[in-house]
Amino acid sequence: MALRQYFDNQITPKIYKVLLNQTGTNAPVATVIKNNLSGLPVWSRTNPGIYRLTLNGEFNTLNTTIYCGNQFNNTGTLIIIKAAVASANQVEIQTWRFNDLLVAEERVDDLITDLPFELLIYA
Numbered sequence: 001m002a003l004r005q006y007f008d009n010q011i012t013p014k015i016y017k018v019l020l021n022q023t024g025t026n027a028p029v030a031t032v033i034k035n036n037l038s039g040l041p042v043w044s045r046t047n048p049g050i051y052r053l054t055l056n057g058e059f060n061t062l063n064t065t066i067y068c069g070n071q072f073n074n075t076g077t078l079i080i081i082k083a084a085v086a087s088a089n090q091v092e093i094q095t096w097r098f099n100d101l102l103v104a105e106e107r108v109d110d111l112i113t114d115l116p117f118e119l120l121i122y123a
Contacts, residue, residue, distance in 0.1 A: 013065075013120040014058075016041060020093075022112040027051065028093070030117075037121070049107025053091040053119075061085045063123065068093070069116035079111050091119065 014037050018030035028043045028051050035041075041055040068083040078098035086092040095111040 011122050013122045014038075015121075016119040018117050020112050020115040020117050022051065022095075023110055025109060028112060037119075045109070047107065048109050049095040049111070051093045051095075051112075052086065053093070054089055056089050058121065059085045059088055059091055059119075060121070063121060064091070065120040065122075066091065067116070067118040067120075071095075071111055071113065071115060081111070081115065083117070093117075 015034050016032075016037050017034040018032050020028045020030055020043075022028040022045070025045060025048075027045045030041075030043060037055060037058055039055055039058075041053045041058070044052050044054065046052055064085050066083045066085070068081055071079050071081060080096045080098065082094045082096070084092055093112075094107055095109070097105050097108045097111070
């Protein structure tokens with residue numbers, strides 16, 4: 001019976017699902033697939049390889065799940081993309097390039113191409 005109550009009372013999340021592209025020193029550009037957040041989030045670039053998604057009061061580390069796809073670099077360079085809730089107003093993405101010894105070299109731009117990105121927010 002408890003399992004049935006759980007499924008009957010499931011919370012439907014707010015969803016922000018996009019494909020991201022970023023070039024040069026520009027902010028990422030999102031092709032929106034689905035957005036039922038309280039507004040349209042704004043992307044910005046704060047430093048090389050650091051990007052912020054901003055929407056006031058929308059995010060919480062306890063109820064926000066982030067799915068971020070992988071990127072493949074045909075030059076053989078290892079790329080890591082990290083995403084996390086930075087504050088109640090922002091989610092941050094970082095793009096890192098690694099050297100042949102798998103040591104992080106630096107955060108760099110121009111690594112995001114058609115990156116699947118999805119936020120699920122359970123209120």
